[in-house]
Amino acid sequence: MSVLGLALPVTFTDHLPVNSRSRHRPVVQCSNERQILFNRIAPVYDNLNNLLSLGQHRIWKKMAVSWSAAKTGDYVLDLCCGSGDLAFLLSEKVGSNGKVMGLDFSSEQLAVASSRQNLRARSCYKCIEWIEGDALDLPFDDCKFDAITMGYGLRNVTDRDRAMREMYRVLKPGSKVSILDFNKSNQPIATFMQNWMIDNVVVPVASFYSLAKEYEYLKYSINGYLTGQELETLALEAGFSSARHYEISGGFMGNLVAVR
Numbered sequence: 525m526s527v528l529g530l531a532l533p534v535t536f537t538d539h540l541p542v543n544s545r546s547r548h549r550p551v552v553q554c555s556n557e558r559q560i561l562f563n564r565i566a567p568v569y570d571n572l573n574n575l576l577s578l579g580q581h582r583i584w585k586k587m588a589v590s591w592s593a594a595k596t597g598d599y600v601l602d603l604c605c606g607s608g609d610l611a612f613l614l615s616e617k618v619g620s621n622g623k624v625m626g627l628d629f630s631s632e633q634l635a636v637a638s639s640r641q642n643l644r645a646r647s648c649y650k651c652i653e654w655i656e657g658d659a660l661d662l663p664f665d666d667c668k669f670d671a672i673t674m675g676y677g678l679r680n681v682t683d684r685d686r687a688m689r690e691m692y693r694v695l696k697p698g699s700k701v702s703i704l705d706f707n708k709s710n711q712p713i714a715t716f717m718q719n720w721m722i723d724n725v726v727v728p729v730a731s732f733y734s735l736a737k738e739y740e741y742l743k744y745s746i747n748g749y750l751t752g753q754e755l756e757t758l759a760l761e762a763g764f765s766s767a768r769h770y771e772i773s774g775g776f777m778g779n780l781v782a783v784r
């Protein structure tokens with residue numbers, strides 16, 4: 525029986541020593557398990573984001589894309605693109621003369637992204653190319669991109685330092701990376717509110733779709749994330765010349781902007 529109570533090819537805890545397995549806590553530690561998680565939630569991911577954030581996530585993603593400074597004609601990358609929200613926003617910025625690469629390791633998320641693209645008529649959306657790949661080993665040459673976005677991805681990769689160094693490598697000098705995610709606050713009240721919302725709203729709603737464990741992971745991944753200051757340090761240590769973390773939406777979310 526897997527930690528999800530479902531028959532999965534691998535359970536989220538199989539690779540862990542027995543004493544570290546917990547029936548009450550989704551342990552989604554390795555890359556393959558996260559791949560399985562995001563493949564599983566792909567069919568309902570967009571709808572739940574809209575419902576659970578009351579549509580606010582669209583605003584946060586528009587802010588992240590604006591902070592990337594992507595402009596007409598640019599060659600840009602949306603890392604951990606999932607169902608493509610930021611890639612679509614980037615394509616509206618760079619236009620049909622530009623190019624957007626959307627990279628993710630979840631085939632199911634990319635299938636949703638491609639389906640959404642086929643339903644959209646605007647010519648700018650045709651400049652998006654979807655790539656199944658690993659954010660920790662990008663299939664791109666050095667200094668290729670005019671801007672990079674990463675929405676709710678850095679918290680989910682298994683090696684954040686390596687991901688940050690890969691972003692640095694493929695970004696053109698003087699260009700920006702814009703990384704949107706939940707904010708790991710230093711304020712106990714904000715942390716309490718975030719955890720309360722996830723425990724009492726997010727997970728109960730997800731349980732209607734038999735995805736309670738996947739959304740419980742959300743809380744543990746946020747608690748294991750980096751604070752804004754630690755994210756700035758991570759970027760500077762990866763080689764970025766400057767880094768600034770902005771808290772948004774009352775401190776629920778945050779966006780790191782770093783310049784190569």
Ligand SMILES: C/C(=C\Cc1cc(O)c2ccccc2c1O)CCC[C@H](C)CCC[C@H](C)CCCC(C)C
Binds near residue numbers: 577
């Ligand atoms: C777009 C959002 C989250 C994306 C996301 C990221 C992950 O790492 C996941 C991991 C596992 C399952 C799902 C996800 C996932 O969806 C943010 C909005 C959607 C959130 C699920 C809703 C979070 C609600 C906040 C705690 C409170 C929002 C207050 C707002 C002012 C209404």
Ligand SMILES: C[S@@+](CC[C@H](N)C(=O)[O-])C[C@H]1O[C@@H](n2cnc3c(N)ncnc32)[C@H](O)[C@@H]1O
Binds near residue numbers: 629633682
């Ligand atoms: C929460 S979703 C974010 C999707 C999208 N950026 C958005 O803002 O809605 C996180 C995405 O990161 C992807 N991901 C996690 N680790 C990855 C890795 N090492 N390489 C590529 N994609 C990864 C997952 O497959 C998932 O689609």
